[in-house]
Amino acid sequence: MLQNIDKILEEARQFKAETKKEIEQFRILYLGKKGALSELFKNFKDVPADQKKEVGQKINQLKQFVSEKIDALQAGISEEARTDDSRDLTLPGPPVQAGARHPISIVRNEIISIFGRLGYTISEGPEIEDDWHVFSSLNFPPEHPARDMQDTFFIEKDPDILLRTHTSSVQVRVMEKESLPIRTISPGRVFRNEAISARAHCIFHQVEGLYIDKNVSFADLKQTLLYFAREMFGKHVEIRLRPSYFPFTEPSAEMDISCQICGGKGCNVCKYTGWLEILGCGMVDPNVLEFNKIDSKKYTGFAFGMGVERVAMLKYQVKDLRLYFENDLRFLEQFKAAY
Numbered sequence: 001m002l003q004n005i006d007k008i009l010e011e012a013r014q015f016k017a018e019t020k021k022e023i024e025q026f027r028i029l030y031l032g033k034k035g036a037l038s039e040l041f042k043n044f045k046d047v048p049a050d051q052k053k054e055v056g057q058k059i060n061q062l063k064q065f066v067s068e069k070i071d072a073l074q075a076g077i078s079e080e081a082r083t084d085d086s087r088d089l090t091l092p093g094p095p096v097q098a099g100a101r102h103p104i105s106i107v108r109n110e111i112i113s114i115f116g117r118l119g120y121t122i123s124e125g126p127e128i129e130d131d132w133h134v135f136s137s138l139n140f141p142p143e144h145p146a147r148d149m150q151d152t153f154f155i156e157k158d159p160d161i162l163l164r165t166h167t168s169s170v171q172v173r174v175m176e177k178e179s180l181p182i183r184t185i186s187p188g189r190v191f192r193n194e195a196i197s198a199r200a201h202c203i204f205h206q207v208e209g210l211y212i213d214k215n216v217s218f219a220d221l222k223q224t225l226l227y228f229a230r231e232m233f234g235k236h237v238e239i240r241l242r243p244s245y246f247p248f249t250e251p252s253a254e255m256d257i258s259c260q261i262c263g264g265k266g267c268n269v270c271k272y273t274g275w276l277e278i279l280g281c282g283m284v285d286p287n288v289l290e291f292n293k294i295d296s297k298k299y300t301g302f303a304f305g306m307g308v309e310r311v312a313m314l315k316y317q318v319k320d321l322r323l324y325f326e327n328d329l330r331f332l333e334q335f336k337a338a339y
């Protein structure tokens with residue numbers, strides 16, 4: 001028996017296995033169900049008692065040798081695979097899908113960049129606001145019907161806490177904490193209790209603008225907005241200002257840009273008027289300056305507010321607002337080329 005084990009050990013030592021298949025054959029030959037080792041264990045019961053210890057040790061040594069040899073052979077194979085130079089390491093890897101900015105972010109960033117070139121800083125304020133910052137300090141008297149125009153979402157029962165309906169609230173926060181002169185834009189999200197349709201959504205984005213200094217005039221406002229319109233929509237764009245009403249500006253206006261589709265001749269995009277409405281603006285009402293402790297005899301200012309979705313709709317000719325919120329990749333992927 002002992003000699004037999006030595007013979008098997010010697011054969012195992014000599015065994016040459018290089019491929020995966022050969023290593024498997026080796027394993028089956030020695031460790032398999034009908035392999036050499038299981039045969040030895042089977043015959044172990046017939047070994048005389050005084051030899052059992054020595055024979056047992058030998059069989060275990062053989063088993064250990066075979067297991068270690070299999071491990072070593074397998075490690076050798078993977079080592080070889082690693083240095084296998086039949087692989088072409090210069091082949092390009094699988095393509096990486098690049099993401100893209102959302103069109104609303106693209107337009108917002110462009111608005112920020114245009115006003116940045118005019119020296120405007122960026123300011124932000126909270127989305128959950130109080131009545132003072134959204135309405136009262138902007139010259140909305142308590143019972144004024146203009147409050148209804150804004151379809152406010154109130155939070156719980158306290159009518160003082162609400163979701164801001166416009167970013168004009170940030171004007172107030174800036175006036176409270178910053179020193180004059182002020183030249184800032186405030187991009188942000190706003191909320192209105194409106195039914196969702198192609199033209200309206202309950203969440204959308206605005207950019208507010210505010211400029212306060214000595215001798216700021218309506219002519220400055222007009223020139224600033226003309227610069228903005230031409231940077232955003234092209235250098236042949238014309239603007240027109242129509243008288244309007246906002247509680248926080250006096251006089252107030254709404255600005256239209258000439259329709260770029262028909263060049264002002266009239267088409268179904270501009271509803272045959274040649275003009276497209278884009279923003280609200282005006283001279284800051286002296287009451288608003290005074291509410292915020294700014295001397296309205298010394299200082300004047302202008303303000304404007306625009307909807308980012310509105311600008312994006314005009315820029316990209318996308319007529320259904322809902323597309324901006326659905327995150328359908330077939331829509332979003334069309335903006336990949338833009339920054």
Ligand code: DAH
Nearest residue numbers: 166249280281282303304305
């Ligand atoms: N806050 C107005 C709105 O949400 C937009 C607006 C109009 C802002 C005129 C202004 C402004 O600063 O002067 O409809």
